[in-house]
Amino acid sequence: MPRFELGSYVEAFILWLLQNAGALFDGIGAVITAVVEAVTVVFTAPPWWLWLALLVVLALLVRGVGFAVFALLGFALVSSFDLWTETMETFGLVLVAALIAAAIGVPLGIWAARSRAASRSLRPVLDTMQTIPAFVYLIPVVLLFGIGVVPGIVATIVFSIAPAVRLTELGIRGVDSEVVEAAHAFGAHPRQILREVQLPMALPSIMAGVNQVIMLALSMVVVAGLAGADGLGTIVVSAVTQLDIAAGIEGGLAVVIVAIFLDRFTSALADRPDSSLLAKLRARRATAPTASTTAAPAASSGAANRPAGAAGVAGVGAGAG
Amino acid sequence: MSTLDEKAPVATGTASPMIRVEDLTKVFGSGSSADEAVALAADGVGRREIQERTGATLAVHDVSFDIAPGELFVIMGLSGSGKSTLVRLLNRLIEPTSGTIDVDGRDLGSLGDGDLRTLRNERMSMVFQHFALLPHRTVAQNAEYGLQIRGVDAAERRRTAEWALEQVGLGDRADALPGQLSGGMQQRVGLARALASDTDVLLMDEPYSALDPLIRRDMQKLLVRLQRELRKTIVFITHDLNEAMLLGDRILLLKDGRLVQVGTGPEILASPADDYVAEFVSDVDRSRVLTATDVIHEPRITVTLDERPSDVLVRLGKAEATGAYVVDSEHRILGVIRDDRLGHAAATGATSIDRSALVEEYRTTEPDRPLIDLLHQVGRNPVPLAVVDGGRLTGVVPRGAVLAALSTHPEATHPAATHSDSTHDRNGNV
Numbered sequence: 001m002p003r004f005e006l007g008s009y010v011e012a013f014i015l016w017l018l019q020n021a022g023a024l025f026d027g028i029g030a031v032i033t034a035v036v037e038a039v040t041v042v043f044t045a046p047p048w049w050l051w052l053a054l055l056v057v058l059a060l061l062v063r064g065v066g067f068a069v070f071a072l073l074g075f076a077l078v079s080s081f082d083l084w085t086e087t088m089e090t091f092g093l094v095l096v097a098a099l100i101a102a103a104i105g106v107p108l109g110i111w112a113a114r115s116r117a118a119s120r121s122l123r124p125v126l127d128t129m130q131t132i133p134a135f136v137y138l139i140p141v142v143l144l145f146g147i148g149v150v151p152g153i154v155a156t157i158v159f160s161i162a163p164a165v166r167l168t169e170l171g172i173r174g175v176d177s178e179v180v181e182a183a184h185a186f187g188a189h190p191r192q193i194l195r196e197v198q199l200p201m202a203l204p205s206i207m208a209g210v211n212q213v214i215m216l217a218l219s220m221v222v223v224a225g226l227a228g229a230d231g232l233g234t235i236v237v238s239a240v241t242q243l244d245i246a247a248g249i250e251g252g253l254a255v256v257i258v259a260i261f262l263d264r265f266t267s268a269l270a271d272r273p274d275s276s277l278l279a280k281l282r283a284r285r286a287t288a289p290t291a292s293t294t295a296a297p298a299a300s301s302g303a304a305n306r307p308a309g310a311a312g313v314a315g316v317g318a319g320a321g
Numbered sequence: 322m323s324t325l326d327e328k329a330p331v332a333t334g335t336a337s338p339m340i341r342v343e344d345l346t347k348v349f350g351s352g353s354s355a356d357e358a359v360a361l362a363a364d365g366v367g368r369r370e371i372q373e374r375t376g377a378t379l380a381v382h383d384v385s386f387d388i389a390p391g392e393l394f395v396i397m398g399l400s401g402s403g404k405s406t407l408v409r410l411l412n413r414l415i416e417p418t419s420g421t422i423d424v425d426g427r428d429l430g431s432l433g434d435g436d437l438r439t440l441r442n443e444r445m446s447m448v449f450q451h452f453a454l455l456p457h458r459t460v461a462q463n464a465e466y467g468l469q470i471r472g473v474d475a476a477e478r479r480r481t482a483e484w485a486l487e488q489v490g491l492g493d494r495a496d497a498l499p500g501q502l503s504g505g506m507q508q509r510v511g512l513a514r515a516l517a518s519d520t521d522v523l524l525m526d527e528p529y530s531a532l533d534p535l536i537r538r539d540m541q542k543l544l545v546r547l548q549r550e551l552r553k554t555i556v557f558i559t560h561d562l563n564e565a566m567l568l569g570d571r572i573l574l575l576k577d578g579r580l581v582q583v584g585t586g587p588e589i590l591a592s593p594a595d596d597y598v599a600e601f602v603s604d605v606d607r608s609r610v611l612t613a614t615d616v617i618h619e620p621r622i623t624v625t626l627d628e629r630p631s632d633v634l635v636r637l638g639k640a641e642a643t644g645a646y647v648v649d650s651e652h653r654i655l656g657v658i659r660d661d662r663l664g665h666a667a668a669t670g671a672t673s674i675d676r677s678a679l680v681e682e683y684r685t686t687e688p689d690r691p692l693i694d695l696l697h698q699v700g701r702n703p704v705p706l707a708v709v710d711g712g713r714l715t716g717v718v719p720r721g722a723v724l725a726a727l728s729t730h731p732e733a734t735h736p737a738a739t740h741s742d743s744t745h746d747r748n749g750n751v
Contacts, residue, residue, distance in 0.1 A: 182453035186467040187442025
């Protein structure tokens with residue numbers, strides 16, 4: 001059996017890319033760096049208590065009191081570990097990576113849902129991206145983009161993009177075919193059907209995909225730290241290299257807190273639980289005697305449909321406060 | 322027992338058909354196997370054998386029919402008969418393998434994508450078995466869907482949607498979500514969506530099959546009422562022959578993708594095209610399908626006021642009757658004259674009938690009343706039930722004619738005869 005020198009070919013290709021398309025990668029890197037830095041400034045510039053307050057309020061709005069208490073205690077703990085800046089850097093890194101992954105993954109998912117061929121050819125690619133050890137592509141990525149936040153982001157995107165594609169495809173394919181047929185029967189353009197029927201009805205599935213993207217992105221934080229990205233990853237990496245159990249535990253716990261927060265937050269955006277402050281506000285508006293026809297559609301999210309019960313809960317909440 | 326209101330009369334006449342279908346065939350399968358299947362089907366090979374030999378499914382084969390404007394046309398068949406495919410061929414949700422469909426004179430097959438979308442949006446709307454509403458939109462937003470696609474401005478579209486919802490009895494649920502409504506109410510929204518589009522043609526794919534029997538009955542009444550007011554061209558798909566007979570101006574029977582018979586309900590009842598149809602119609606509740614017109618008789622005797630009572634008595638005797646309708650020159654019923662009163666008048670030597678001698682011992686009905694409504698009216702008076710159309714006496718329905726119609730069998734020797742006889746006895750003895 002002759003030796004097939006695949007590794008050498010890929011290596012040669014990467015080196016060729018580096019020599020001939022270096023400027024392109026530098027450009028991409030510069031854009032990503034700029035975006036990450038801008039986002040990081042937003043997260044790190046204000047005093048920690050301001051962001052803490054904001055996160056608690058957000059938690060209250062989308063999910064309810066319990067989640068708000070978790071956010072308060074969790075992020076207070078992170079602050080007391082002296083890991084606030086790193087946590088906010090990780091926040092920025094994960095959000096940018098997840099945003100790019102979703103921006104690429106959702107359209108790919110739509111494409112896969114509309115074309116069997118696309119679906120068939122995407123599947124092995126996604127399998128590869130999800131399972132190939134991150135360190136393997138970290139080396140060429142670092143070569144192409146240099147040490148820093150960019151290879152961290154790119155590696156995170158590669159690893160975390162699959163659920164965005166898969167769950168978008170699944171969601172769109174799962175839309176009741178009779179409803180799509182009805183849209184056709186009323187003369188809707190395929191674009192209108194996508195925008196007004198398929199995407200809204202697939203939204204829970206797509207949001208579940210985005211949620212998974214974020215969770216996978218968080219699991220890449222340490223790898224990103226290895227590649228030179230700032231944040232909690234760096235803390236964990238240095239703890240590992242110095243065998244510092246205490247620092248490792250604290251850094252790891254901070255990652256978990258961020259992960260739980262982002263998971264509950266994004267899944268609440270998809271599910272819209274009744275306990276959320278937003279739902280209660282909507283319910284109150286829906287039951288108000290002045291509710292006009294323009295307000296009514298806004299109140300039509302599933303959450304607002306039990307005005308009596310929701311108002312009762314709101315009343316109890318007000319009484320307790 | 323409740324019955325439906327009268328049907329709207331069939332719109333026949335000189336108008337060209339709203340929908341004309343010619344030699345329509347649909348085969349599901351890849352190119353070569355489909356061609357082979359079409360060839361086999363033309364030789365009269367059955368659907369199952371075609372499936373085994375080519376792998377292609379013959380869904381609809383060589384079907385032709387016309388639908389008149391304003392007609393409620395029912396396509397009836399059991400599951401797998403190709404009826405759902407056929408209705409989807411009518412708006413090209415499914416592309417035909419061969420054959421043509423003209424809608425109001427336009428050949429559907431010649432339309433490009435854009436023109437086809439315009440035609441679907443402006444000329445044909447559709448109601449679906451499982452409602453097919455957008456769950457994230459309110460009832461009103463669902464109802465205005467067709468208009469939204471048409472680009473109608475928001476205020477007008479809302480107005481039209483509210484009108485349509487009013488028509489189907491959901492005026493107060495405009496801002497509810499479909500998920501909050503029962504199945505019957507959701508289908509009302511489906512109907513409102515079709516009505517709001519204000520298209521000439523309404524395709525209804527088994528719209529009531531997923532509903533409870535009582536709700537279904539309400540929805541059938543609603544459709545009959547709406548159709549009387551709006552006069553759409555409706556293609557209604559069902560697997561329920563009673564529903565077909567109840568609603569359809571004409572019925573197309575489909576079996577294994579092939580047309581078996583087209584005709585009005587009474588026509589199909591009276592002369593089924595083959596054993597399959599005969600067996601089928603043996604289960605039909607004739608008392609709801611046949612109307613007074615189907616059993617109408619020329620009155621044996623009618624009388625005018627200026628006749629000599631003694632002459633009338635003679636005629637009554639010949640007709641073996643004990644009373645007769647007295648009509649004016651316009652054939653309007655003035656009342657009934659009984660033989661005993663005639664006897665008195667004849668004894669006094671009167672030369673004409675005195676109006677005060679007339680009695681009100683008679684009942685009337687309209688020509689399109691189903692027999693079930695007549696059962697308790699016939700045989701109660703000395704004169705048979707009068708059929709009155711536009712105030713005029715057009716004929717009578719003797720009790721015997723009703724009972725005969727309910728127990729008549731198109732083919733007395735048919736194996737299903739015993740079964741259906743018992744059905745008819747039951748109806749006859751109500």
